[in-house]
Structures are given as C-alpha cells and as structure tokens.
Amino acid sequence: MDVVLFLLFASVAVGCAINLVLQTHPISSALSLIGVMGSLAVLYLLLGGEFIAAVQLIVYAGAIMVLFVFVIMLLNAGAEKRPTRKVLRTAVALPLLFTLAGVGAWLAATQTPKTDAVKFGAYTAGPAEVGRAIFTSYLLPFEVTSILILIAILGAIVLARKEI
Amino acid sequence: MEFIIITLVKMALTAFVLLTACAYLVWIERKVLAHIQLRPGPYFVGPHGLLQPLADLIKLLTKEGVVPASVNPFFYLLAPFLAVTLGLTSIVVIPFTPEFEIFGVKTAMGLTDLNIAVLFVLAISSLGVYGIAIGGWASNNKYSLMGGLRSASQMISYELPLALAIVAPLLLMNTLNFRTIIEAQSGYWFGVIPKWNVFAMPVPQIFSFLIFMTAGFAETNRVPFDLPEAESELVAGFHTEYSSMMFASFFMAEYANIITICCVATVLFLGGWHPLWPAGYGSDLVPPLLLAAAGAMLLFHAGQAVRWRSWDRFSFPVIGVIFLGLSGFFFIPLLKPILVPLFWFLLKAGFLIFVFIWIRGTLPRFRYDQLMRFAWTFLFPVAVVNLLVTGLLVALAGN
Numbered sequence: 001m002d003v004v005l006f007l008l009f010a011s012v013a014v015g016c017a018i019n020l021v022l023q024t025h026p027i028s029s030a031l032s033l034i035g036v037m038g039s040l041a042v043l044y045l046l047l048g049g050e051f052i053a054a055v056q057l058i059v060y061a062g063a064i065m066v067l068f069v070f071v072i073m074l075l076n077a078g079a080e081k082r083p084t085r086k087v088l089r090t091a092v093a094l095p096l097l098f099t100l101a102g103v104g105a106w107l108a109a110t111q112t113p114k115t116d117a118v119k120f121g122a123y124t125a126g127p128a129e130v131g132r133a134i135f136t137s138y139l140l141p142f143e144v145t146s147i148l149i150l151i152a153i154l155g156a157i158v159l160a161r162k163e164i
Numbered sequence: 165m166e167f168i169i170i171t172l173v174k175m176a177l178t179a180f181v182l183l184t185a186c187a188y189l190v191w192i193e194r195k196v197l198a199h200i201q202l203r204p205g206p207y208f209v210g211p212h213g214l215l216q217p218l219a220d221l222i223k224l225l226t227k228e229g230v231v232p233a234s235v236n237p238f239f240y241l242l243a244p245f246l247a248v249t250l251g252l253t254s255i256v257v258i259p260f261t262p263e264f265e266i267f268g269v270k271t272a273m274g275l276t277d278l279n280i281a282v283l284f285v286l287a288i289s290s291l292g293v294y295g296i297a298i299g300g301w302a303s304n305n306k307y308s309l310m311g312g313l314r315s316a317s318q319m320i321s322y323e324l325p326l327a328l329a330i331v332a333p334l335l336l337m338n339t340l341n342f343r344t345i346i347e348a349q350s351g352y353w354f355g356v357i358p359k360w361n362v363f364a365m366p367v368p369q370i371f372s373f374l375i376f377m378t379a380g381f382a383e384t385n386r387v388p389f390d391l392p393e394a395e396s397e398l399v400a401g402f403h404t405e406y407s408s409m410m411f412a413s414f415f416m417a418e419y420a421n422i423i424t425i426c427c428v429a430t431v432l433f434l435g436g437w438h439p440l441w442p443a444g445y446g447s448d449l450v451p452p453l454l455l456a457a458a459g460a461m462l463l464f465h466a467g468q469a470v471r472w473r474s475w476d477r478f479s480f481p482v483i484g485v486i487f488l489g490l491s492g493f494f495f496i497p498l499l500k501p502i503l504v505p506l507f508w509f510l511l512k513a514g515f516l517i518f519v520f521i522w523i524r525g526t527l528p529r530f531r532y533d534q535l536m537r538f539a540w541t542f543l544f545p546v547a548v549v550n551l552l553v554t555g556l557l558v559a560l561a562g563n
Contacts, residue, residue, distance in 0.1 A: 027239070027301065034294070054283035062290025063320065069294070070316045073301050073309065126279065128376060 002120040006046055024081040026072045030065060037061040048121040051130055075138035220414075229408035232304065239302035243407065244413035247295025251417030254288045254424040255370075257281040259343045261437055261505040266498065271342075272508060281342040285428055286327060289383060293319040295417060296392060300402035311401025314532065315392035316387065318382055319553045320332040320391075321539040326379035328547035332372040332433050332554040335362040346436030355442065360435035366561040371550045375543060377516070380425040382539070384418060387524040391532055426516035437505030448500070451507040452491035459487030480518070 016035035023029045037060040044053040125133075133141050232238055259274035278284050293316050300312020337345050351359045361369040382389040393401030403414045430436060439447035462484030466477060495504055530538065 027298075031239075031294075031298070050278070050280050051283065054280050054287050057287035058283065059292050062287060062293075063323075065289070066293055066316055066320055068298070069297055069301075070313065070320070073297065073316070074312055081171075141465075 002046055005121070006043065008045075009042040013043070024082065026077045027069065030068045030072055033068070034061050034065045037065065046120050047118070048124040051125060051127045081134040166311075175191070209487050220325060224409055227408040228408055230405075232405050232543060235304045235405070236302050239298050240317060240405075241303055242408070243295050243299030244410040244417075245295075246298065247417035248413040249291065250288055250292045251420035255420070255427065258285050258424070258431065259346065259436070259542045260428040260509050261502055262347075263341075264501045271542050273502070274343075277341065277343055280340045282330060282340045282345075282432075284425070286323075286330070286345070289326075289421070289424075289489050290319075290323055291423065292383075292417070295414070296402045299406065299414065300392075303402070303405035305405055307398040307400075311392040311398050311404070315385060315402060318385070318389065318391060318535065318539075322379040322382035322543070325375050325539065325543040325547040326383060328544075328551050329372040329375040330380065330432060332362070332551050334367045335551075335554055335558050336361065336364050336367075336369070342431050342436075343452040346431055346438070349435040350438050352442050356445075358435055358438060358440060359481040360438065361433045367554050367557040369433055369554070371546070372428065372554070374435065375547050375550065376429055377519075378426075378543060380429065381520070381523065382535075386418075386422065386518075386520055388530050389535060390529040391527060391535055422517060422520050423513070424518070426513045429516055430509060430512045439504070439508045447465055447508075448494075448504050451504060452494040455487045455491035455494075459484040459491065462487065 013036050016032045016039065020029045020032035020036065037056060039062070041056040044050075044056060069078040074145060174207075189322045231240060256275040257278050259272060259277065261273040263270060263272040265271075295313040296319075297312045300308040300310070301314065303309070334340065334347075337348055339345060339348075348361050349358070349364075353359060353363065353365070357363055362373050381387075385392050390397075391401075393403065398404070403411055406414060439450070441447050466480035466484065493499055
C-alpha cells in the first residue's frame, strides 16, 4: 500500500514538475507547481512527518503559491510564445539532458554515503520535536534565515516605494 | 399675490402626491406581479417549505451547464470541483462525540482523529482560495476576475488573524488534536461555569474567539465580507459565468465552509460536546425537554390550524409525535452517551451557524479598502497582542 502510494505520488510530483516547464501559460505552470507541492506533502506524510506535510501545504501551496497565482492574475499574463526552430533546439538539448542526468546519477551513486533504505512511517517528528530542534540544535541557522527573510522583505518595500 | 400662494401650495401638493404615488406604485407593481406569477415563496413547497431544497436541486440539475466560448474549459471545470471538494474535506477531522461503545464496537462520531487536526483544517482552508480564484480567472470575464482577485487577497489577509487566533488557545491546550482539546475543556469553575476556552484561566480566550469568528466570516466570503460576489459592483463576482451544478458547487462549498468554521470554533473555544452546566444540575435533561416541548407545542397548534393552511391539521400532529418519540431516545441507556454530547455539539455549532445568517440579515457590506484596512490595521495587530498576552500569562501561570 505504502509503495503503491509512493509510486503514485512520486510520479504525480515528477509529472507535474515536467508539466510546469512544458506549459506555456503561467497559470498552468503555477498550478502544476501546486501539484508538485501537494504530492511532496503526501510523500512527507508517507514518511510519517504529518506536521511537516501540513506545514508544506499551508506555507507553500496555501500561501506562497496563492501569491504567485494572485500576481499572475493581477498582471493578466498571457501565454508565452513557443520558440522557433524547434528541431534544432531539441537536437542540441536532448543529448545535453541525458549527459546531465547521467553525470548526476553517477555522482549520486558514488559520492553520497551509503545509508539504510528509507522506511515508510519511520520519521514521526511532531510539532514539539520540530520546535525543540529549531530552538536548540538549529537555533543559529533558524535566526540567520529569519534575518535573511527580514532583509528580503525590507528590500521589497524599498523597491516598491519608488513606484508609489 | 393670492394667486402665487395658491399656486405654490398646489405645486407642493401635486409634487407630494405624485412622489408618494410613485413610491406606492412600486409596491403595487410588486404585489400585482407576485399574484400574477403565482410566486408562493419557499414556505409553500411541501409541508412548511421542507421540499424547497429538493426543488432547487432538481432545478439546478436540469439546467443547462453553459461553458462560455473562449474560456479555458479545463480550469473552468476544475474550479467548482476544487471548491466543493476542499469545502467538504475539512469536516473529516471534527469529533462530534466522545468515544462510546455500541454493540461491542468502540468508536466515536467523527471520521478520523489526526494528531495535527488543527493544521489540517488550516491547510485545507488555505487551499480553498484556489477554487474561487481559478474560477474567477478561467471565466474570462472582468467582473469574475475582479471577484477572484478580491477573494484571493481577502483570504490571504484574513488567514493571518485566523491562524493567530487559533494559536492562542493552543498555548493553553498544548496539543493539536481536536479530541484532546475538547477533553481538556471538561469540568467547571466553582461547579457551574464551564471550563471552555472562552472562559479559560489564566486568560479567557474570548478575544481569540471573536477574532476567529470575524476572520471566519471573511474566509467564507460571507456578509459583511462578501466582496468577491458583491452583486452591486461585480454582477455575481467569481461565479457570474457559472450555471447549473457548477454554480451549485460554489454554493455548496460556501455552506460547507460555514459548517466547518462553526464546528472548529465549537471545538476550539466552546468546549465541543461538553454541556453548558454540569450533568448534576440536569443538563442531560435539556435535549429531551426541548424536543418534548416542541412536540407538545405542535400538538397544541394542530387544533388551531388556520383555514388557508389546512394541511397543518395533519402535519403538525405527525411531526409533534415524532418529536415526542425522539425525546424518548435520550432516555435509552445505550444511546444516551452518544446523543447527549452530540446534541450539545450540534446546539453550539448550530447557534454559530445561526449567527452567520443573523449577521447576513443585519450588516451591510464593507467597502474594499475598508476590508483591507480592517484586516491589516485592526484585526491583525489585535490578534498579535492577544497572542502575546496569552503567551505571557500562560508562562507566568506555568511558573
């Protein structure tokens, strides 16, 4: 059951990700990205991290992507034009894609440390555990990230103010 | 001179009579048209209008579902589907009764018991905006697009105070599981005041409750926050182009969301299935007494049915006897531990739903800038202060 669900949602995630690149209309791409986020949430759920799954949905699918869709709708962005000379581009791109995939697979197979197989439902980290980890072992990265986000927000305000 | 005065009086009189006649002509037109078109109103379809929803369903099902030209059909059809699916999903985590044993099976009313039920509800409600936003965009209509945009910005804005209002009682509860949250609210202060979160010590969550309900009105696009479908500006907003069951899907999603919001408020703030006063003072007797009183009243009124509603002579006694029979169910020992908590839960949730309808009949709609200013300059800061005060008091009481 777990394996079936994993294969189903892993393929949905990959399918949506490919669709995201292939679609010409921004809204279609944004919705594909939401599909990727949702499938990832299900994969987290399969691993047992229900808290992380819920946060994934709330933050990415529910907040960030809503803003993406909002901006696309507000600007009323139309479909982009397909590039011309398709055959030539494909002929160059396909070998490069396979080379990249091959090198990536080789690096992943040789360079990463050998670990045990991932087990379904083995990573049950509730909100209490995540909170404790953030505020003890990972306090510095957490604070640095929040300052980074604060700077980004300030930057956005500064950039936007010029146009007001 | 005399002539002028008489003429002035005549003019004033004429203007007065004409204007009054105009005003009353509108009334006469409405009355006459209503009689000509035999519009009996929802009260008369079936006994007491009970069959009106069925009539609406048949009407909507048999209507043609128009997909306008030059829309994107995939997104156009996806939007109502998304809205109704997400609207109906959140209810699965609501626990309606405590665990009970019936015919040797241990179960409870409520579909699942998630450890992160609160977050699940937040996640589903944060996704709910896509149905409306995509529907508004895919309709290829400027009014629909405005409705979708308004809905998206409104739901993003009001989700923050909503979530912050939920966090405050969670600080007291220390869990995200709805069943545990309700169980922690059992008991009574001084033996009479229920230990619900709105009355919780050290800090009563009454402000969180009010913020939650206000943001809930905005999340469900209800009056006074129904800007996405403001009919005087946007025709019908995001569902202008929708017809038939696609329109009904949006409609059902809105009402499903209202039910969910009211159930969540009942769980988080009003103690779920715990009665208003202890069972020792007879709170278990309230549901059978209410039902018996309703039954007795119907039997009494059956003898006084007015001439033009003669079917009351048959329907009132039948429904009255059914009510009396229902009140008997509350005394069956096997069913009592299920029905009494269920009654209290549904009573509280039902009252909150009534408030939703009450507000709709009472308040006018906000203007769009008022809506945004209210969210960001009033509701959000109040929610933050409320959360900080709650956290401070919980920390002080904890030490």
